[in-house]
Amino acid sequence: MKLAEIITIGDELLIGQVVDTNSAFLATELNKLGIQVVQITSISDSCSHIMKALDDAINRAQLVICTGGLGPTADDITKPALADYFGCKLVSNETVLGHIRTLLAARGVIINERNIRQAELPESCEVLHNSAGTAQGMWFQKNDCDIISLPGVPYEMKAIFYEELEMRFRERYNLPPILHHTVLTHGLPESKIADMINDWETNLPPEIRLAYLPSPGILRLRLTGRASGSIEELKTRLNQETENLIKLIHPYVFGSNDDRLEQVVGELLIGKNQTLSLAESCTGGTISAMITSKSGSSRYFKGSIVAYSNEIKTAELNVSPYTLMMNGAVSQAVVEQMADGIRRKFQTDYAVSVSGIAGPDGATDDKPVGTTWIAVASERRIIARVHNFGDERSRNIQKAAITALFMLREEIIDCL
Amino acid sequence: MKLAEIITIGDELLIGQVVDTNSAFLATELNKLGIQVVQITSISDSCSHIMKALDDAINRAQLVICTGGLGPTADDITKPALADYFGCKLVSNETVLGHIRTLLAARGVIINERNIRQAELPESCEVLHNSAGTAQGMWFQKNDCDIISLPGVPYEMKAIFYEELEMRFRERYNLPPILHHTVLTHGLPESKIADMINDWETNLPPEIRLAYLPSPGILRLRLTGRASGSIEELKTRLNQETENLIKLIHPYVFGSNDDRLEQVVGELLIGKNQTLSLAESCTGGTISAMITSKSGSSRYFKGSIVAYSNEIKTAELNVSPYTLMMNGAVSQAVVEQMADGIRRKFQTDYAVSVSGIAGPDGATDDKPVGTTWIAVASERRIIARVHNFGDERSRNIQKAAITALFMLREEIIDCL
Numbered sequence: 098m099k100l101a102e103i104i105t106i107g108d109e110l111l112i113g114q115v116v117d118t119n120s121a122f123l124a125t126e127l128n129k130l131g132i133q134v135v136q137i138t139s140i141s142d143s144c145s146h147i148m149k150a151l152d153d154a155i156n157r158a159q160l161v162i163c164t165g166g167l168g169p170t171a172d173d174i175t176k177p178a179l180a181d182y183f184g185c186k187l188v189s190n191e192t193v194l195g196h197i198r199t200l201l202a203a204r205g206v207i208i209n210e211r212n213i214r215q216a217e218l219p220e221s222c223e224v225l226h227n228s229a230g231t232a233q234g235m236w237f238q239k240n241d242c243d244i245i246s247l248p249g250v251p252y253e254m255k256a257i258f259y260e261e262l263e264m265r266f267r268e269r270y271n272l273p274p275i276l277h278h279t280v281l282t283h284g285l286p287e288s289k290i291a292d293m294i295n296d297w298e299t300n301l302p303p304e305i306r307l308a309y310l311p312s313p314g315i316l317r318l319r320l321t322g323r324a325s326g327s328i329e330e331l332k333t334r335l336n337q338e339t340e341n342l343i344k345l346i347h348p349y350v351f352g353s354n355d356d357r358l359e360q361v362v363g364e365l366l367i368g369k370n371q372t373l374s375l376a377e378s379c380t381g382g383t384i385s386a387m388i389t390s391k392s393g394s395s396r397y398f399k400g401s402i403v404a405y406s407n408e409i410k411t412a413e414l415n416v417s418p419y420t421l422m423m424n425g426a427v428s429q430a431v432v433e434q435m436a437d438g439i440r441r442k443f444q445t446d447y448a449v450s451v452s453g454i455a456g457p458d459g460a461t462d463d464k465p466v467g468t469t470w471i472a473v474a475s476e477r478r479i480i481a482r483v484h485n486f487g488d489e490r491s492r493n494i495q496k497a498a499i500t501a502l503f504m505l506r507e508e509i510i511d512c513l
Numbered sequence: 514m515k516l517a518e519i520i521t522i523g524d525e526l527l528i529g530q531v532v533d534t535n536s537a538f539l540a541t542e543l544n545k546l547g548i549q550v551v552q553i554t555s556i557s558d559s560c561s562h563i564m565k566a567l568d569d570a571i572n573r574a575q576l577v578i579c580t581g582g583l584g585p586t587a588d589d590i591t592k593p594a595l596a597d598y599f600g601c602k603l604v605s606n607e608t609v610l611g612h613i614r615t616l617l618a619a620r621g622v623i624i625n626e627r628n629i630r631q632a633e634l635p636e637s638c639e640v641l642h643n644s645a646g647t648a649q650g651m652w653f654q655k656n657d658c659d660i661i662s663l664p665g666v667p668y669e670m671k672a673i674f675y676e677e678l679e680m681r682f683r684e685r686y687n688l689p690p691i692l693h694h695t696v697l698t699h700g701l702p703e704s705k706i707a708d709m710i711n712d713w714e715t716n717l718p719p720e721i722r723l724a725y726l727p728s729p730g731i732l733r734l735r736l737t738g739r740a741s742g743s744i745e746e747l748k749t750r751l752n753q754e755t756e757n758l759i760k761l762i763h764p765y766v767f768g769s770n771d772d773r774l775e776q777v778v779g780e781l782l783i784g785k786n787q788t789l790s791l792a793e794s795c796t797g798g799t800i801s802a803m804i805t806s807k808s809g810s811s812r813y814f815k816g817s818i819v820a821y822s823n824e825i826k827t828a829e830l831n832v833s834p835y836t837l838m839m840n841g842a843v844s845q846a847v848v849e850q851m852a853d854g855i856r857r858k859f860q861t862d863y864a865v866s867v868s869g870i871a872g873p874d875g876a877t878d879d880k881p882v883g884t885t886w887i888a889v890a891s892e893r894r895i896i897a898r899v900h901n902f903g904d905e906r907s908r909n910i911q912k913a914a915i916t917a918l919f920m921l922r923e924e925i926i927d928c929l
Contacts (some may be wrong), residue, residue, distance in 0.1 A: 111550045111553065112544045113543075113550075120533070125529030126529070127529075136527075136555065136566075137526065137533075137553075138552060138553070171723070172722070209704055212704055288627045306524075308558075309586045321524070379805075399821060402829075403791075403798065403816045405816040406814075
């Protein structure tokens with residue numbers, strides 16, 4: 098098994114100003130290739146930390162990928178630190194300089210001293226071309242360990258990974274397979290599911306491990322298989338165990354692997370050749386943004402109205418001013434009228450509406466922060482439910498959006 | 514200076530299935546308290562990895578905070594690993610068991626064996642009450658190092674931090690200050706800004722460091738001061754250097770510290786007592802969601818129409834079918850009509866509209882993926898601009914949303 102460590106470099110990580118998404122990307126891609134990540138380490142832009150982290154990583158792994166600290170400014174010190182670590186000097190690379198000139202010219206930026214210095218690279222490295230930017234990747238070797246340095250800007254790091262590294266890894270390493278299969282569930286807490294699958298889990302073969310990954314509204318169950326024999330054998334075994342698992346919790350399963358809820362709903366609508374519109378109040382466009390994050394959503398999504406003010410609810414969604422006055426905007430009657438109003442106006446098969454108190458302001462005696470009404474309208478009926486998602490604004494919005502999409506999914510399946 | 518290390522535990526981190534946001538939260542909060550995070554380490558759910566990581570961390574730091582692996586299921590092994598590490602046994606805690614019973618009863622969940630086992634805690638730890646869940650936090654001591662274990666579910670981890678840890682840290686540690694000030698800029702690349710502030714940066718006093726933090730459309734400049742003398746002195750010095758910096762790049766500065774663009778725009782609108790509506794096509798609700806993520810946005814945001822289909826553009830925004838046919842939906846004429854249409858319909862002072870090809874489908878010969886028209890309408894005029902944001906769908910949507918908000922900001926300031 099090839100073992101890897103990821104080192105992300107940057108003061109911004111250690112003061113929490115930036116969330117480290119590069120590690121998750123690299124870990125995902127390395128895993129797909131059958132390279133096991135044993136540790137992710139984040140350190141500051143400091144020469145001594147970089148050297149020490151490299152020493153430690155080389156003891157744990159045969160492949161070390163660093164990101165960050167390759168920019169044109171004074172706080173970027175990874176390059177001199179690496180030159181120091183590998184005992185070589187920085188030399189200007191003509192090919193790289195040409196690339197930087199071309200790239201900046203295309204952007205209409207006049208090259209300066211800082212950009213020119215980005216073409217200076219440690220003598221002992223193999224250069225990994227960065228088609229998306231001016232900071233090149235570097236490949237070093239030490240004690241049978243491959244050490245790679247990539248820029249920290251995510252899309253540049255990804256460009257180098259896909260264009261320069263993926264194929265090299267496949268060619269140079271003899272990679273034994275790791276397989277994952279994830280079952281996505283909704284509707285039961287972790288401990289309930291654990292009880293239901295206890296016997297199955299206890300009897301899993303040693304090469305297959307199970308992990309529970311809870312997130313708001315969704316519990317993912319991930320099976321990981323590490324091959325001792327052939328990949329085909331492992332694949333068969335993993336598929337079999339996945340099937341056995343699904344049998345035990347069937348009503349709660351809504352997808353697999355990287356399926357997203359909005360995509361699952363979209364595929365149901367495509368399958369029925371039906372359409373959707375939305376009327377959002379407290380979710381403020383979040384459900385629309387989720388739906389349209391998926392390419393091809395124009396096949397089933399006509400559009401939505403974000404009716405943030407009562408005036409818009411009345412004028413655009415035909416909500417009765419009297420109903421609003423008597424019940425308040427966060428009520429069954431209003432949310433039903435919103436769903437009905439948008440479905441008729443946009444002439445769609447389904448419509449979803451949400452009205453709630455996201456907080457921190459807006460609570461009343463009988464409607465605490467988090468109170469959220471959701472309705473789904475179809476040709477045959479309108480159903481509405483109330484939820485309380487708690488105190489925290491962004492979490493309320495997120496949970497309302499996910500719950501609304503699950504209600505829609507239920508109604509589409511129910512209408513089948 | 515109190516030094517801390519964060520250890521996040523979970524196989525899901527090492528296969529990239531979950532992005533580690535807990536570290537960024539803890540790093541931010543510890544920094545605010547004046548505790549410097551020297552390393553963030555992510556490891557798998559493995560007893561030997563946990564023990565080794567603790568040994569290493571104790572050598573680097575006087576405070577170690579671990580998250581993850583405290584759930585009720587079989588893959589959660591942090592608790593026995595800690596009992597092992599500190600050479601003590603797990604004992605059931607009656608107070609904790611009572612809390613678990615109450616919490617589950619309130620959720621309507623019947624307690625099971627797994628929940629009961631969550632009340633078993635290592636004998637030598639101080640329990641940190643988790644008001645938000647069943648997994649308790651733990652505080653251990655070894656060789657003058659404080660070692661804390663928290664659950665990995667972000668809102669439970671945060672609840673324990675705010676309710677149990679923050680005050681204890683202030684009381685127990687004598688914390689010297691670290692101060693940060695971040696200047697937010699838009700409109701110039703990193704290397705240009707670096708040139709403009711070069712002399713200032715070179716002459717910064719040793720206790721103040723500068724970092725460049727680029728993200729799509731926004732470049733943040735963070736000044737960090739570490740006190741040698743008094744906090745007041747450091748504060749004065751940092752404010753002075755921040756002012757000097759802002760003088761050099763004034764036209765490009767739009768905010769400071771944790772200001773968000775949507776909040777900056779919102780405050781401008783509140784200041785003028787004016788209102789906003791949106792007509793979104795390719796951004797699909799993303800700008801609306803950004804605006805409404807801010808509590809109090811109902812003071813200036815009336816609502817929006819996500820006009821994903823041409824039919825909705827015509828019916829709801831009064832876009833001419835002839836204009837659509839002649840120019841296509843991604844065109845200056847259409848985006849201008851969209852902005853004008855929503856502004857009149859929702860009767861707002863400003864309106865913003867976006868129509869583009871987010872990709873990967875939809876490109877034509879003269880309109881490649883990424884082509885995006887944005888318009889801003891006010892009482893006096895409509896301005897429109899075209900951009901090309903590149904190949905990647907989610908990045909296109911994100912950049913279009915940010916660019917639209919910057920155009921709106923420019924127009925509001927222009928109208929002042």
